[in-house]
Every structure is written in C-alpha cells, then in structure tokens.
Amino acid sequence: xxxxxxxxxxxxxxxxxxxxxxxxxxxxxxxxxxxxxxxxxxxxxxxxxxxxxxxxxxxxxxxxxxxxxxxxxxxxxxxxxxxxxxxxxxxxxxxxxxxxxxxxxxxxxxxxxxxxxxxxxxxxxxxxxxxxxxxxxxxxxxxxxxxxxxxxxxxxxxxxxxxxxxxxxxxxxxxxxxxxxxxxxxxxxxxxxxxxxxxxxxxxxxxxxxxxxxxxxxxxxxxxxxxxxxxxxxxxxxxxxxxxxxxxxxxxxxxxxxxxxxxxxxxxxxxxxxxxxxxxxxxxxxxxxxxxxxxxxxxxxxxxxxxxxxxxxxxxxxx
Amino acid sequence: xxxxxxxxxxxxxxxxxxxxxxxxxxxxxxxxxxxxxxxxxxxxxxxxxxxxxxxxxxxxxxxxxxxxxxxxxxxxxxxxxxxxxxxxxxxxxxxxxxxxxxxxxxxxxxxxxxxxxxxxxxxxxxxxxxxxxxxxxxxxxxxxxxxxxxxxxxxxxxxxxxxxxxxxxxxxxxxxxxxxxxxxxxxxxxxxxxxxxxxxxxxxxxxxxxxxxxxxxxxxxxxxxxxxxxxxxxxxxxxxxxxxxxxxxxxxxxxxxxxxxxxxxxxxxxxxxxxxxxxxxxxxxxxxxxxxxxxxxxxxxxxxxxxxxxxxxxxxxxxxxxxxxxxxxxxxxxxxxxxxxxxxxxxxxxxxxxxxxxxxxxxxxxxxxxxxxxxxxxxxxxxxxxxxxxxxxxxxxxxxxxxxxxxxxxxxxxxxxxxxxxxxxxxxxxxxxxxxxxxxxx
Numbered sequence: 226x227x228x229x230x231x232x233x234x235x236x237x238x239x240x241x242x243x244x245x246x247x248x249x250x251x252x253x254x255x256x257x258x259x260x261x262x263x264x265x266x267x268x269x270x271x272x273x274x275x276x277x278x279x280x281x282x283x284x285x286x287x288x289x290x291x292x293x294x295x296x297x298x299x300x301x302x303x304x305x306x307x308x309x310x311x312x313x314x315x316x317x318x319x320x321x322x323x324x325x326x327x328x329x330x331x332x333x334x335x336x337x338x339x340x341x342x343x344x345x346x347x348x349x350x351x352x353x354x355x356x357x358x359x360x361x362x363x364x365x366x367x368x369x370x371x372x373x374x375x376x377x378x379x380x381x382x383x384x385x386x387x388x389x390x391x392x393x394x395x396x397x398x399x400x401x402x403x404x405x406x407x408x409x410x411x412x413x414x415x416x417x418x419x420x421x422x423x424x425x426x427x428x429x430x431x432x433x434x435x436x437x438x439x440x441x442x443x444x445x446x447x448x449x450x451x452x453x454x455x456x457x458x459x460x461x462x463x464x465x466x467x468x469x470x471x472x473x474x475x476x477x478x479x480x481x482x483x484x485x486x487x488x489x490x491x492x493x494x495x496x497x498x499x500x501x502x503x504x505x506x507x508x509x510x511x512x513x514x515x516x517x518x519x520x521x522x523x524x525x526x527x528x529x530x531x532x533x534x535x536x537x538x539x540x541x542x543x544x
Numbered sequence: 545x546x547x548x549x550x551x552x553x554x555x556x557x558x559x560x561x562x563x564x565x566x567x568x569x570x571x572x573x574x575x576x577x578x579x580x581x582x583x584x585x586x587x588x589x590x591x592x593x594x595x596x597x598x599x600x601x602x603x604x605x606x607x608x609x610x611x612x613x614x615x616x617x618x619x620x621x622x623x624x625x626x627x628x629x630x631x632x633x634x635x636x637x638x639x640x641x642x643x644x645x646x647x648x649x650x651x652x653x654x655x656x657x658x659x660x661x662x663x664x665x666x667x668x669x670x671x672x673x674x675x676x677x678x679x680x681x682x683x684x685x686x687x688x689x690x691x692x693x694x695x696x697x698x699x700x701x702x703x704x705x706x707x708x709x710x711x712x713x714x715x716x717x718x719x720x721x722x723x724x725x726x727x728x729x730x731x732x733x734x735x736x737x738x739x740x741x742x743x744x745x746x747x748x749x750x751x752x753x754x755x756x757x758x759x760x761x762x763x764x765x766x767x768x769x770x771x772x773x774x775x776x777x778x779x780x781x782x783x784x785x786x787x788x789x790x791x792x793x794x795x796x797x798x799x800x801x802x803x804x805x806x807x808x809x810x811x812x813x814x815x816x817x818x819x820x821x822x823x824x825x826x827x828x829x830x831x832x833x834x835x836x837x838x839x840x841x842x843x844x845x846x847x848x849x850x851x852x853x854x855x856x857x858x859x860x861x862x863x864x865x866x867x868x869x870x871x872x873x874x875x876x877x878x879x880x881x882x883x884x885x886x887x888x889x890x891x892x893x894x895x896x897x898x899x900x901x902x903x904x905x906x907x908x909x910x911x912x913x914x915x916x917x918x919x920x921x922x923x924x925x926x927x928x929x930x931x932x933x934x935x936x937x938x939x940x941x942x943x944x945x946x947x948x949x950x951x952x953x954x955x956x957x958x959x960x961x962x963x964x965x966x967x968x969x970x971x972x973x974x975x976x977x978x979x980x981x982x983x984x985x986x
Binding site for chain 1 (some may be wrong): 562625626628629631635654657753757812939946949976982983985986
C-alpha cells in the first residue's frame, strides 16, 4: 500500500485514519513512555471529543432543554423518530449535501490547476503560493463581512461587476440561487489556499529525476504534466477530495454569518438546523438526536471512502 | 551562567501573567475563570436596538448616567433569534446581564423556564405598579399570575395614510385631521378603492409581502383576531384554530390583492416604501416603527391611525411591546438589584424620548404627559395600544421567531394567489401541527 511516489500528506492521513487501533494496542502495552507522552492529547481527546459524544448520546434519549438544568424526562428513541420524520431536518441535510456538490469539484480541481501552474513559474513562486494561500488564514467572520459589503444590492462591488459586463447581478441575499452563488464564490476564494498548499507540497515531493528523464526522452511541458505530475498527484487528489467533502458537509460559519440560512431557510445547513433547534428553540435532546444522525452519516461517508481507497490502492493497475 | 535560564524566564513570565490577571479583580479574565458575573459597571444592560431606536436608547442611557451616580454598561446585540438565544443561555448558565430588553411576545418561554425575576416589591417601592401601565401590555407581561417584565412601549401594526390622497378621495373628516370612520370590511374595501382612484395609480394600498413573513403575519393576525381567539393554547401544545374565521380572513386578504387588485401581491419592503413615499398609494399597512422612515420624505404628508374593525365588531390591533426584564441570577447582590430597579425606572421616566421612534409609551405618566400628546402622529394611535393583540402565548411564538416565518409564508402564498383561502387554512393547520406536536422545552 505504500508506494514510493505517494505524496507525504496523503500518507500522513492514511496512517492516522486506518492504523491506530492495531498499532496502538500492540505497542502501547510495551511502551509506557509512549502513553505518558500521549497523555496530554488523550486527556483533551477524552474531555472534548469522546466525552461530549457520550453525553450527546445520553441526552438524545431525554427531553433535555438548554433553558433548564438536568436531563429532563426520558423519552427513549422518540427524538430520533422525530428527527428522521422531520422535513426541515432532511431539507437542511440536503442543503449541506448541495453545498458539497457545488463546492467540492471546484475546490478539488481549481487548486490542482493553479498549483501546477504556480510550480512551473520560473520566478517568484513564493509570491503565488502566498497569494493563493493568504485568504485561508482570514477568519470566517471577517471574510463574510467583506463579502457582504461586496454583495450589497445596488452599491456592492460584485453587484456592480456584473453590470460592467452587461449582466444583471442576482439577488445575493433575497433569492435562493443568488444566495448559493454568493456563498459558493466566497467559499472557493476563502478555502482554495488549503488544497493549493497540499497540492504544492505533493508536487515538490515528485523527484526531479523523473522530469529529467522525461525531458531527455523528449517530453514537452504539457506531456510532463499529463504523464507525470497528474498521475503522481492522484493519491493527493483523493486525500483532497475527502478532506473537502468532509469540510463541506460541516459547513456552518459562512452560511450562518452571511445569510443566516436564508432566504427563508432555503440555504440552512444541517449544523445550523442543529444549532437552531438546540439553542434557539432550546430543544437540546432533539438537537442531540439530530447530531447523532448527522454524525453517523459522516462516519458512513468516511468508511465508504476508506473502503473505496483500499480497493483503489490494492488494484494492481495502480500499484 | 549569566542571566536567566529558560525555565526561570518562563516561570517568571507565567507568574506575572497570573498575578496580572488576578490583581485586576473583577476583570473579565477572573470572572470567566471563577464563573462569577463580570462587574464592569453598576448595571449591565443588553438590548437589541439599532438605527433610530438605538440612538434614542443611547440618549436615555446617557441621560440616566448623567443624572445619577450609577454606571451603565449597555450592549447592543443583533435583533431576533440570536438575541434571545444569547439572553436565555446567559441566564440558564448563571451569568446574565442585570437588565435586558425582551419583546413581550417572547416572554412566555423565558418566564416558564424560570429565567426571569418576578417584578416584585422593589419595583412597587419605586412606584412601578400595574395601574401606571397600559393594561394590555401589563397583562401580557404577566404569566401564570406573576408579572415578569416592565413594559416600555406598545408598537402596533397600524394604518398609514397619505393626507393629500385621502383628501382627494374624500376620506377625511370635516376637520381634516383624521379619516372619516370606517366600519367593516366593505367600507374598508371602498376606502382603498377610493384611494386607488385618487392616487391615479394601479393600487390603493401597499404592504410588504415578499420576503417579509413577519409583516404578513401581523397583517393576518390583526384581521383574524378581530373575530377569533388565540390560534393555540396551553403554551402552544393545543391548536385552537377557528377554521371559519381563518377562511374568512384569508378571503378578505385575497380580495385586496387578487379579487379587486387593490394592493400589489409581490411587494417587497422597498416596493412598499417607494409606493408610499411617492404618493402612488393612499394606504400603507405597517408597524409604527416605520414612522421615522417617512418623516423626512419631502412632499409627503401622512398620518397614522389604528386599523378600523374589519371583520369583527371591535377593533383589534396586532402589537408587540418592548419590555425590561431582570434575568435570574443567584450571584446578583442586593445592591445590584436595587441599581437595576432604579435604572428601569429611569428609562420609564424618559418614555417621551423613546416615543420618538413611533412607539406608544406603556408608562401612563408619559403617555398622558402634554409632551407626548403634542407628538404627531405618535399620539394619534394610542388607542391601538389598549386594543393590542399579541402573538398567542406559546414556547415557539414571538418577534422574529421561526413560527412567524412559517405562518408568514403560508399567508404570503394566499396573498399572491398561489393558494385559495381553503387551502390556506389547510396549510396553516398542518404548519402549526409541526410546532404544536414538537416536544416543548418547558
């Protein structure tokens, strides 16, 4: 499964996602120092990940509310039944999926193209890397405020830019399609840099000799990209794909800050639905049940990806 | 070895930080570590007023601080759901502000959840008593026999009319200072039609319908509550719709937008302010808080009056009220509580300033003052505050709630002709089911 050409980041994630159960149990018993060093992480992991998940499972079985202390009355699985039959919940699940479908292709392919182009720049590569990566470090609230300015009807920069090329800008806040356009454009600009950096790192991993050999054989730049760079980046692409899909399914900040899930909840993602029911409508138990359903969905997506990847990697054609 | 070792340096640095944080006793850092309430001022006050209301509120707070020795820390939070989320979570986690603004329509849940201090003896001693408030507002501030809020105002949904157009339409009384009495749906339709002819445009009246579910909800509830009681009871768990009255209400609304086409069915907030500002319609159906929007429009003389009774005998004014509440906090000292009471009283005493934003003061001493009575058009619709009908008491209703959005969407589809009145009743019932069958948090 480890091919020499595999890019570093891909290998990192691969071992963390698939290896720990096996490695941790055999090595952990023999090596106390290892456990001690891992303690700070494990404490945080238990306190902020495993703990809340367990608490979440418990309160999803109760009518817990966020305005009163205590668990409330035991209601069995009825919160789950309510979630699974709620039209609003499934609508918001669909919005998260739709957001993923809209952004993932752009966020997987565009950074690839630009990373390859940037890597072929003879001079000032650092500038291009910085320029593409810089937006990623801006906090979501700042990005959303800036874009909200630019999307303002009548006076906003982006609204006016449509006019310059003779188009009418969509109603970015008032119409569903306009709202999706607004949030997708923002997200692509904002998170583009992360995938770009992953690709750039992977490109740097590709040995110079391969290109040299290809050049000696008479391959031009386009042939080199097609026959060397892209195939050798395939593991990174699959990593970028799953990271992007998981990140997109978790979308919340942009849509919440820019649109508040509007107009009329037509862009509300599932996390905001959970937030709204849990905190705004105070129905903690119900929101916990919704979270569990969503959590299981994400786990399923990850498992499917892992299985697909394993098959892909054991396929002799790709070895 | 010269100087400090790395460890000594770090230890010294850490010690300094801790000492610095602790020495500033009562600083947010310490209070967040100990779970105490931050005490950066004598009274910590949260509100949700932006724009003109925000400026008026700032004036009132400044005035109170100047006239006394108490310091106020006033925080403006974003309006609607986010505000109530923050307010209730701060109270349930034990670190609320000392005084906060709340809409009376949002009170039932906050009160039932035990997040608010009852308005008790300290207020009585300060002279804040039931007999000094608009009865409808005080009644709404009372949940299960206990009063939990001090009403600051009533802001009803009212009828704006263009004076010049109304005069041309022959709708003004002899003195020319008000409309001739209108009684019942037919007379009202005639009046809107007369406005249409007089304005010479396509429409006689306008209300914001598209992407404005709250306005749709106010418009509907104003008419419906003339003939029927609250749509839900038992804190929202029981649906008590009067289907006949609801169908009649929808039919009347549709008559305005579809049947006689006296109102545009696809108007946004911009459409309605444009049409009314440019005298292209005679009537505007909106909340009193819009008065500042039109006050400075050139060549627009308008007046604001309560809606006449439409379907029922008695007039009903859909309204909400801003009120002052004291969120429950076990950590609040007696001194802070009495400062809070004093602050609430101080704001009530400046109700005339508050009335500038169009709100009817709930505080009768201000409402009856000559200063307020001279205010035009504010003093013309005081009556609406007495006929106020609020959102039905339920854990999910209230200003800016999902409930208003859901109901408003059904109403909008009736107004635009997408649904007939019968279908509107069905949609409203099934939409209401989703709320009434959800397990209530209190």
